[in-house]
Amino acid sequence: MNAEEVVEGLLSGNRRALARAITYVENEYPESKEIMKHIFPKTGKAHVVGLTGFPGVGKSTLVSKLTEEFRRRGKKVGIIAIDPGSPFTGGALLGDRLRLDGMDSRKALWTDPGIFFRSMSSRGRAGGLAAKTGDVVRLLDAFGFDVILVETVGAGQSEVDIIEVADTSVVVMMPETGDEIQVNKAGILEIGDIYVVNKADLGGAEKVERWLKYMLSLDEESVQMLSQMTHADEAKVASGEFFERRKGWSPPVIKTVADRGEGIKELADAIEEHFEYMKKSGLIEKRRRERVKRELFEIVMNDVIKLVKEKTNYRDLIMKLLKGETDPYTAAEQIVEEVIHNAGKG
Amino acid sequence: MEKKIRVLVAKVGLDGHDRGAKVLARFLRDSGFEVIYTGLHRTPQEVAMAAVDEDVDVVGISLHSGAHLALVPKVINYIREYGGNPDEMLILVGGVIPTDDIVELKKMGVDEVFIPGTPISEIVEFIKKKLPEKRKKK
Numbered sequence: 001m002n003a004e005e006v007v008e009g010l011l012s013g014n015r016r017a018l019a020r021a022i023t024y025v026e027n028e029y030p031e032s033k034e035i036m037k038h039i040f041p042k043t044g045k046a047h048v049v050g051l052t053g054f055p056g057v058g059k060s061t062l063v064s065k066l067t068e069e070f071r072r073r074g075k076k077v078g079i080i081a082i083d084p085g086s087p088f089t090g091g092a093l094l095g096d097r098l099r100l101d102g103m104d105s106r107k108a109l110w111t112d113p114g115i116f117f118r119s120m121s122s123r124g125r126a127g128g129l130a131a132k133t134g135d136v137v138r139l140l141d142a143f144g145f146d147v148i149l150v151e152t153v154g155a156g157q158s159e160v161d162i163i164e165v166a167d168t169s170v171v172v173m174m175p176e177t178g179d180e181i182q183v184n185k186a187g188i189l190e191i192g193d194i195y196v197v198n199k200a201d202l203g204g205a206e207k208v209e210r211w212l213k214y215m216l217s218l219d220e221e222s223v224q225m226l227s228q229m230t231h232a233d234e235a236k237v238a239s240g241e242f243f244e245r246r247k248g249w250s251p252p253v254i255k256t257v258a259d260r261g262e263g264i265k266e267l268a269d270a271i272e273e274h275f276e277y278m279k280k281s282g283l284i285e286k287r288r289r290e291r292v293k294r295e296l297f298e299i300v301m302n303d304v305i306k307l308v309k310e311k312t313n314y315r316d317l318i319m320k321l322l323k324g325e326t327d328p329y330t331a332a333e334q335i336v337e338e339v340i341h342n343a344g345k346g
Numbered sequence: 347m348e349k350k351i352r353v354l355v356a357k358v359g360l361d362g363h364d365r366g367a368k369v370l371a372r373f374l375r376d377s378g379f380e381v382i383y384t385g386l387h388r389t390p391q392e393v394a395m396a397a398v399d400e401d402v403d404v405v406g407i408s409l410h411s412g413a414h415l416a417l418v419p420k421v422i423n424y425i426r427e428y429g430g431n432p433d434e435m436l437i438l439v440g441g442v443i444p445t446d447d448i449v450e451l452k453k454m455g456v457d458e459v460f461i462p463g464t465p466i467s468e469i470v471e472f473i474k475k476k477l478p479e480k481r482k483k484k
Contacts, residue, residue, distance in 0.1 A: 016429035019401040027349045090350065091375040097396065098385030110392035116399055121350070121380050 003034035010035075010143055011042060015116065018143050022118055025135045036135055039142040044288075046078070046141040047275045048148045050166030052128060052188055055154025057174045058198040060099035061258040062267070063151050067100070067115060069268040070147050076114040078140035080133060081151040087124030094119035096151060116140065127161035128152035134165050134295060163191050164291060167284060168274045170267075172196045173212070175204035189215065192251050194270050200255035200263070212253045249277050304339065312338040351477060353404040356384040356393040358421065361411035366440065366462070370406065373466040379404075379473075390417055394424030402435065403481075404473055409441040419454045436477055438469070 001009070001020050009017025021039075025032045049066075051059045060081065067077045081096035097119055100109050109115060120130040129152060130136075140148050152162050163169050171192035195216075197208050252270050256263030278284040308314055317331040326334075355371045357364055364386055371383045382400050384393060397405050405425075407418060418439055425432045432455060439451055440460045448459045457476060460469055 014429065016398055019399050023349075023401045029349075085380070086375070089376055090378045092380045093371055093375045094380060094382045097400075098383055110388070111395050117396075119380075119382050119400060123350075 003031040003038075006031065006035055007038040010039065010139065013144065015113075018116065018139060019118075021139050022136050025139065026120065026130070026132050028132075032135075036138065039139060042142040043138045044141065046137075046145050046148045047271075048137055048141075048150065048165060048167045049271055050150045050152065050162035050169045051172055052152040052160075052162045052169065052191075053154070053172030053196075054174075054177060057154075057172045057177070058256075058258045059151050059154065059172050060096040062170075062172060062196065062198060062256065062264075063096070063149050064100045064109065065258050065261055065264045066149060066268060066271075067109060069264050071109075071112065071114055073268070075146040076144060077116075078143070078145035078148045079115070079117045079151070080120060080136055080140070080148070081117065082120045082122055082128070082130050082133065082153050084153050085121030085123040085125075090123070092121035092123075094121060116143070116145065122153050129161045129165065134291070137165050160188055160191050164294065167278055167287065168193050168271055170194045170196060170271065172198055173208055174199040175202045175208050177208075193249065193274050194267070195251055195253045196263075196267060197253065197255045198258050201257045201260075205255055209253050209255060216251055216253070248281055249274065307339050308335055311342040350380050351378075351404065351473065352380045352382065352400060352402040353406060353473070354382050354384065354393070354397050354400060354402040355406045355408065356388055356396070356421075357386045357408050358388055358390060358393055358417045359409060359411050359413050360387065361409055361413075362386060363410040364408075366410075367406075367408040370408070370440070370466060370469070374470065377470045390420035391424050393421050394430070395428050397421075397425050397435070398428045398430035403477055404436040404438060405432075406438045406440060409439065409443075412442075414439060414441065414443055415447055415450060418451055418456060422455050434480060436473060436480055438472075440464075440469075 001017065003024075006017050006021045006024065010021050021035055023029075024035060051063060053059055063079060063081065067079060070077050081094070083092055083094045083096060085092035097117055100117060118136070120133070120136065122128070122130050125131055129150075133150065137148055137150065150162065150165060169191050171188055171194070173195065174197065195212050197205050197212070199205070254263055254267050254270060256267060258264070275284075278287070312335050314335055317326065317334060320326045321328060321331055353374055355367050355374070357367055367383070371381045374381045382396070382402065384396060388396075393405070393407070405421070407414075407421060409417065418437075422432045422437060425435070436457045437455060438458055438460065439456050441462075443451070443459050443461055448461075451459055457480075458472055
C-alpha cells in the first residue's frame with residue numbers, strides 16, 4: 001500500500017488501511033509524513049481519554065469495560081494500549097489486548113466493527129507513552145472514532161506524558177498501594193481529571209478514597225492561594241497549567257470493581273461530563289493549542305537537526321570540542337549561523 | 347528505522363494449555379520481537395481480526411485440542427475476509443500435530459509447524475530467515 005492508498009482507505013473506513021497507516025507512522029516510514037499531512041484536516045472530533053496508574057491496578061480491564069459501556073451508548077471506540085518495550089533487546093510483550101472481555105458477550109468486543117484495538121510498545125521510551133502516540137491518536141480520530149482510549153504503560157510516579165495527548169486524564173489506583181504520603185507525591189497524582197479506586201471490593205478502598213479526596217481538597221486551597229497572589233507572584237508559578245486545569249472542575253473519585261463491571265457507568269458518566277466541561281469552559285482549545293505547539297516544535301526540531309547534519313561541518317566542530325579548541329556554546333552559535341546561511345542553497 | 351517484527355501468539359478453540367504459548371511469547375520478546383498474546387479460547391474470527399488490526403508479520407497459532415485441521419484454515423480465511431493478506435504473513439502452528447496433518451496444514455497455507463520439543467531458538471531463526479523472503483513476494 002502506498003501513502004495515497006492508505007489515506008484513501010483510511011478515510012473511507014477500511015480497517016486494513018488504518019492498521020497499515022499506524023505501522024507506517026510507528027516505524028517512521030517515508031510514507032508517514034504524507035499520510036499525516038492528508039489526514040490532519042479530518043481530525044479534532046474525537047474525545048481522547050487517557051488512563052494511567054501503577055502496573056496491575058486494572059487499567060486494561062477498565063478499558064475493556066469502558067469500551068463496552070461506550071459501545072452501549074452508541075459510540076465507536078478506538079483503543080491504543082501501550083506496554084513497555086525493552087531498551088536492551090527492543091522486544092516487548094504486549095499483553096493488554098487479552099483483557100478485552102465484555103460483561104455481556106466477550107466475543108462481541110474482539111470482532112465488533114465499532115472497536116479498533118492497537119497494541120504499541122513504548123520502545124524503551126520513558127514517560128508512559130510510545131513516541132508516536134499523538135500521531136496514532138490522530139489516525140484513529142480521522143477514521144471516525146468518537147472516543148479514543150489511551151492506556152499508558154503501567155507507570156510509576158512521574159509518567160505524566162498522557163496529559164500531552166488526552167482531553168481527559170483518568171488516574172487509576174487501588175487499595176494497599178501505600179499511605180497518604182504516596183498520594184501526596186508529585187507526578188501522576190497531579191494530572192488526574194478523574195480518579196478511580198479500582199478493586200474497591202478489597203479492604204482499604206475507603207481509606208484510599210479519603211486520602212485522595214483530602215489531597216484534592218488541598219489542591220483547591222492552593223488554587224485560592226493563587227488567586228490572592230499579585231501579578232508579579234503569579235508569573236513565578238511555573239506550573240500554572242496544572243492550577244488552571246482545576247478551576248471549575250473538581251476531580252471526582254470513583255470506586256470501581258472493573259472485572260464485575262461495578263462503577264463503570266459512573267466512570268463513563270464522569271468522563272463524558274468532563275469533556276462537556278472542557279468544551280464549555282474553552283479549556284479544550286487551550287489544551288489542544290499547547291499540544292499542537294509542542295508537536296510543531298518537535299517536528300521543526302527534528303528537521304533542523306537533519307539540516308545540521310546535512311549542511312554543516314558539525315563533525316569538525318565536534319573534533320575541536322574534543323581538543324578543547326572551542327566550547328559547546330560557541331560551536332552551537334556557529335552551527336546555527338551556518339544553517340541559516342546554507343539552508344537556502346539546494 | 348528498521349521495522350520491528352510483530353508477532354501474534356494465539357490460542358484458538360477449546361484448549362486450556364497455554365504454558366507453551368506463554369513461554370514462547372516470553373522468549374520471542376527476549377529475541378527482540380513485539381509480541382501480542384491473545385489469551386485463551388479465542389475464535390478464528392477473533393484471532394484473524396487481531397492479526398489484521400495489529401498489522402502483525404507473524405501469526406503463531408497454538409493448539410493442543412486436535413482441532414487444527416478445522417480451525418487453522420478458518421483463521422487464514424478470516425484474515426483474508428477482513429482485508430488482510432495471509433500471503434504477506436508467516437503463519438506458524440505449534441502443538442501436538444500428527445505428521446500427516448503437518449503436510450495437510452502446509453497445503454492450507456501454513457508456513458511451518460513446530461511440534462513439542464522444538465528448541466525455541468529454531469522458531470526465532472525460522473522467522474528471521476523466512477520473513478524477509480515472504481515480504482519480497484508481496
